Amino acid sequence: MKQAIQCISAVAQLTFLDGLRKQTLLGLIVLALLLECSGIFFMDFFGHDIGRASSDFLLSVIWLAGLVFLFFHAVQTIALSEERKSIYMILSRPISRSQYVLGTFIGLASLLLILQASLGVVAWFSLLWIKTQLDVQYFAVFNHGYFVLSLFGLMLMQCCVLAIIMLFCGMLRGSFLVLMMSIAYYFICSSIPVVLEAVKQQISSVQEGDNFYYLLQGLALIFPDFSRLDFKDAILEMNPSLVAVDTVSAFVLSALYLVIVLTCACYLYSRRDL
Amino acid sequence: MIQFNDVDKEYPSELGENNVFPALSQVSFQLEEGQSLGMIGSNGAGKSTCIRLMMGFMKHSAGSVAVFGSSPHSSQHRNIGYLPEVTAFPQNLKCIELLRFAAKTCAMPKKEVEASIEYWLTRLGLWDVRFRLLRNFSKGMQQRASFAMALVHDPKLLILDEPMSGLDPVGRMEIVALIQELREKGKSILFCSHVLDDVEKLVDQVLILHQGKVCFQGSVSELCQSQADWLVVGQDLQQHRFSSREELSVYMQENADNIKLVKHHEDFESAFLRTVKESVAI
Incomplete structure (x- = not known):
């Protein structure tokens, strides 16, 4: 067990150092900071609800930076390591395929955490500054706890996408194919809750017990509803309507989904020829 | 192992x-x-x-x-x-x-x-x-x-x-x-x-x-030994190669006391190439 943890941490450290020095992170942080600063300067263009608009904008920048990191750096790191045969260098050590998957995931998630944390700190200070510049009527409340909760929610969402990228890398050969599938996955996850709601409202014949309804519910299990981890609205509300049980269950279910996807990725990697 | x-x-x-x-x-x-x-x-x-x-x-x-x-x-x-x-x-x-x-x-x-x-x-x-x-x-x-x-x-x-x-x-x-x-x-x-x-x-x-x-x-x-040639080495220590058995036979009669036969091993590269060629022929 100790040796397994040592191997996983060695791979994680390798992935982390390689990513940090690739300056991908630095470039993303600089880009995101520029976008966040632009949000501060252009807040005057918002006619009303400046607090909500600013908060949404800043958290969206963090979300976008995370997605760019996942789709370009993470996909490259995992898929290209196989194309370039650098995976042989790692697996020529006494490291199992599962340990490689877990170590790579942890290394990339650590880089994502640094990205989120640094942008989150800047976003927090930006919101505080914006709040001081405005009258109370435009920006009454700033819930710091829910802001941190929103960042956790974003992080967990992106870790789920990272796990899916690892799964696709285990199934497919070629970084471009993995990239396309990952982007498609993300768009389907974003769209299914909307489709489900629209179907419920517009087609009166769809009821519980209908096969089509079950199909949509089944798809919703495979393509999770990321909006359940979106707590942006609660940051600026006086009395947020979040229910503790719903919030905790959203985190627990997402963590469970993450574990299941990673387990499948480990299984696929252990079965395939390199 | x-x-x-x-x-x-x-x-x-x-x-x-x-x-x-x-x-x-x-x-x-x-x-x-x-x-x-x-x-x-x-x-x-x-x-x-x-x-x-x-x-x-x-x-x-x-x-x-x-x-x-x-x-x-x-x-x-x-x-x-x-x-x-x-x-x-x-x-x-x-x-x-x-x-x-x-x-x-x-x-x-x-x-x-x-x-x-x-x-x-x-x-x-x-x-x-x-x-x-x-x-x-x-x-x-x-x-x-x-x-x-x-x-x-x-x-x-x-x-x-x-x-x-x-x-x-x-x-x-x-x-x-x-x-x-x-x-x-x-x-x-x-x-x-x-x-x-x-x-x-x-x-x-x-x-x-x-x-x-x-x-x-x-x-x-x-x-290298598996396909070795025999070479005739004359008194002058030169290796002689012959285009026909008749030529070899004449030389050996004329120089019977001054020749010896030496087993010539293939060099490694030749042996490798010959082995590959034979396997293709099969």
């Missing part, structure tokens, strides 16, 4: 094609402890496929592969030093970080790690550049770093795929000397190379592969 018994390996066909590609067919050989085996063959012969099967990177289609007496498994890599044909590292690591990673994964005691890293980096001429990023290394330096990574944990079995690739003549000499030293220490070595001179010097046994089949396994001398 390594045992292949009637191993087949087929690669799945590409999209739109029906046939599988047979990379290996009924390949059998073994490498005993303390032995060195040179695996040679033309491009596409199946050498790298054999190595990937030994390392557990892929599974065989038929037959059996055993390394240290059991099926290939990642836990065996603690005792294997593998030098791949293509050196590919995460390019943003420092050389010393790569070796620390290699040592950490093999659960080497901490006291031994730094001593071993220092020894191998110094031996391979990389000590002064240990803090440089691998992306700034030349091809030869990357090859040496890969070699250091294969040796840092003192493995029992070395699998070297084209170890001289990218090295200058001085570097090649040093690596040849290093491999000879490792042989003398009792390491088992599986050595793939296109440079037949190096194979001839460094191995006890030779395995010739062609189009996924074994053409020959045995010692270098057995390979």
Whole structure:
């Protein structure tokens, strides 16, 4: 067990150092900071609800930076390591395929955490500054706890996408194919809750017990509803309507989904020829 | 140490094609402890496929592969030093970080790690550049770093795929000397190379592969002796060659007291080429 943890941490450290020095992170942080600063300067263009608009904008920048990191750096790191045969260098050590998957995931998630944390700190200070510049009527409340909760929610969402990228890398050969599938996955996850709601409202014949309804519910299990981890609205509300049980269950279910996807990725990697 | 018994390996066909590609067919050989085996063959012969099967990177289609007496498994890599044909590292690591990673994964005691890293980096001429990023290394330096990574944990079995690739003549000499030293220490070595001179010097046994089949396994001398010519050496110590039996017969009658027959062994390269040609003819 100790040796397994040592191997996983060695791979994680390798992935982390390689990513940090690739300056991908630095470039993303600089880009995101520029976008966040632009949000501060252009807040005057918002006619009303400046607090909500600013908060949404800043958290969206963090979300976008995370997605760019996942789709370009993470996909490259995992898929290209196989194309370039650098995976042989790692697996020529006494490291199992599962340990490689877990170590790579942890290394990339650590880089994502640094990205989120640094942008989150800047976003927090930006919101505080914006709040001081405005009258109370435009920006009454700033819930710091829910802001941190929103960042956790974003992080967990992106870790789920990272796990899916690892799964696709285990199934497919070629970084471009993995990239396309990952982007498609993300768009389907974003769209299914909307489709489900629209179907419920517009087609009166769809009821519980209908096969089509079950199909949509089944798809919703495979393509999770990321909006359940979106707590942006609660940051600026006086009395947020979040229910503790719903919030905790959203985190627990997402963590469970993450574990299941990673387990499948480990299984696929252990079965395939390199 | 390594045992292949009637191993087949087929690669799945590409999209739109029906046939599988047979990379290996009924390949059998073994490498005993303390032995060195040179695996040679033309491009596409199946050498790298054999190595990937030994390392557990892929599974065989038929037959059996055993390394240290059991099926290939990642836990065996603690005792294997593998030098791949293509050196590919995460390019943003420092050389010393790569070796620390290699040592950490093999659960080497901490006291031994730094001593071993220092020894191998110094031996391979990389000590002064240990803090440089691998992306700034030349091809030869990357090859040496890969070699250091294969040796840092003192493995029992070395699998070297084209170890001289990218090295200058001085570097090649040093690596040849290093491999000879490792042989003398009792390491088992599986050595793939296109440079037949190096194979001839460094191995006890030779395995010739062609189009996924074994053409020959045995010692270098057995390979070269298997088709030896007889030469007539005259009093002037010159070797004479004759275009016909009649010419030979006349010469021997005229110089009966002053000639001797010498068994002429093929050189290694000729023997290898002849063996491959014969296997194609079959």
